[in-house]
Amino acid sequence: MVEKNTEEKIIVAAEKVFIEKGLAGARMQEIADEAGINKSLLHYYYRSKEKLFTMVFKIAFKTFAPDLIKAFEGDDDFFVKIERFVFAYLSIIDKNPHIPVFIISELGNNPKRLVDIIGYLDLNVQPVYDAIEEEIKKKMIKEIEPSDLIINVIALCVFPVVAKPIIKNIVFKGSEEEYKKMLDRRKVEAARFVISAIKNTD
Amino acid sequence: MVEKNTEEKIIVAAEKVFIEKGLAGARMQEIADEAGINKSLLHYYYRSKEKLFTMVFKIAFKTFAPDLIKAFEGDDDFFVKIERFVFAYLSIIDKNPHIPVFIISELGNNPKRLVDIIGYLDLNVQPVYDAIEEEIKKKMIKEIEPSDLIINVIALCVFPVVAKPIIKNIVFKGSEEEYKKMLDRRKVEAARFVISAIKNTD
DNA sequence: AAATGGTTTAACCAAATGGTTAAAGTAGTT
DNA sequence: AACTACTTTAACCATTTGGTTAAACCATTT
Known part of the structure; x- marks a missing residue:
């Protein structure tokens, strides 16, 4: 206590x-x-x-605004950055699994709420855009709209948690264990999936 | 009228x-x-x-239970099936953009509701699992847990819509137009992303 | 003309709800 | 001992809400 x-x-x-x-x-x-x-x-x-x-x-929102910028600064390999981000973000979600649904629900009822909040957090996604575009220029990754890539990465992390009841009951026939295994797997596999999707094979 | x-x-x-x-x-x-x-x-x-x-x-739930099974039966190329599914599902979402948030919200408040519904719809995902496993066996696609692949595809379709306020305001700085363009792009690009991620390059 | 099923009006009710108020108690500070 | 900030109790209030009831109305059918 x-x-x-x-x-x-x-x-x-x-x-x-x-x-x-x-x-x-x-x-x-x-x-x-x-x-x-x-x-x-x-x-x-x-x-x-x-x-x-x-x-x-x-x-709640602060807890969940992923620190994209922080994850993508530094000299590390771009793919390593993705791996680290996915692992870190999924770990936060693991500890607070109900927050994403909460945010999505309440924002659905009242999207205006967000406008107030944006001021408090300074969320400048530009550096991440730049990093992605540089990788494209260096031909390390395939052509992709930076915003699309960001959305895809976050989607693969967040969706499995917000759709838990559906996934657990329909995909895993009610097994909490199978569901949890999937979430755990995802900490590595989601990044692999993304990297495999964008890696240039020329 | x-x-x-x-x-x-x-x-x-x-x-x-x-x-x-x-x-x-x-x-x-x-x-x-x-x-x-x-x-x-x-x-x-x-x-x-x-x-x-x-x-x-x-x-609402019936409208949105994606007809995965139907999309994956037939003799067409596996990748074509994915393309068709993504396009069709995103088109349904386009027409009813508020339903996914609604389902997620209410299921979050009361997950038991789903148990009643599952009886009404017969959702057997096994054929889709089989199809995916066959592709793996044929070495057409990389090793992946079938459930993971299904979840990924749906995540890439649904998440951009349920997180609309966040994406629109933070990623696209409030531009409804940019947001809509992204959704439209996605009808083709989401499938490309998935296919690129799983296609075998041996 | 009588019966029927859908529809309106309007009053009504019990319970719940967000919020207030005032008076008293408690613990630590000065 | 007096002051302060925090806490409790308990009554109170206006409003909202889901839901009911009963009487009358209207169009169609029988």
Whole structure:
């Protein structure tokens, strides 16, 4: 048991409830219960549901904005960079498997929310674009739109987790074990798949 | 204006509202308004919100369960099958871009819902597995777990749509046009990417 | 003309919900 | 001892929400 102050306890509880039920489905009482406090105190710290939600959402989003830029700087081989990124990103997802669905759901209900957040994080994808274009110029990889490549890499990481119920039940006939094995395999195989797709064979 | 009976009008209206707001966020009054009827009549046809939602969800899910089996039967070249599937599936998504997020969201909130549905649709993925394994045996494609390949193909189709707000705002800096161009490109490029990844070069 | 099934109106209800208020208690600080 | 910040209790409130009921209306069919 780690001692936590009330503010933190509330955030942790709110995260849990919001991620599980969404903004509309979550109840302030449930968040208070989960935090082991009462509703009055909850409102004492965070004036409204909307404000509390916004905090939680921002935290969740920050956790998941992949640090693409960081992964792609440095002198390492481009393919090694991809391998490292996929492994790192899938490891984060492993630890927080419900966050991607949460973000996608709430952004689906209210895409405007993102506009506020973008300001806080400075996400400049240009360096990654440049790195990809350089590899193309050097004929190390095939011609591809940089944005397409980025989207593909992230898709191969995120989709298996957001579609878990479907994949687990239809592809793996309900086996949690088979599903987990697939996710684990993917930490290496997703990068292999991508590299194999773009590597130049001239 | 096509004349519709009330039952249909309700389903159409319910689809719209549920997809937009989710189960918890949708209001029966709003559905009634959208259908141009009153709440009494709404309950006259569909006794409860939950029942109406279940109907809508099943319809949405059916629309989106990709007909993998159909796409992979026949004598055509395996790579042509992939190309055809990707094109067809992305075209369906084009026409109903909000359904994937809807399914993922609601399944995230209540994964049990899927178990009911699976009975209705007979989804046997075995033939697709077999087809993939045969290609591997014939050394036409590289070694890959069939389930991984299936997941990858669908990920490359679905993810760009479910993550639209993020992709549009971060990758394409808010440009709807650039985003749409990417989706269109993908109808051909996603298959190219996959084929390039798995084609054997021995 | 009577019966039928769909439709409207409008009032109604119980429960839930986000949020408030006020008064009292507690622990540490000055 | 007084002050401060945090915490609890518990009552309270306005609004919303899913759902019901009953009476009347209307068009078609019998």
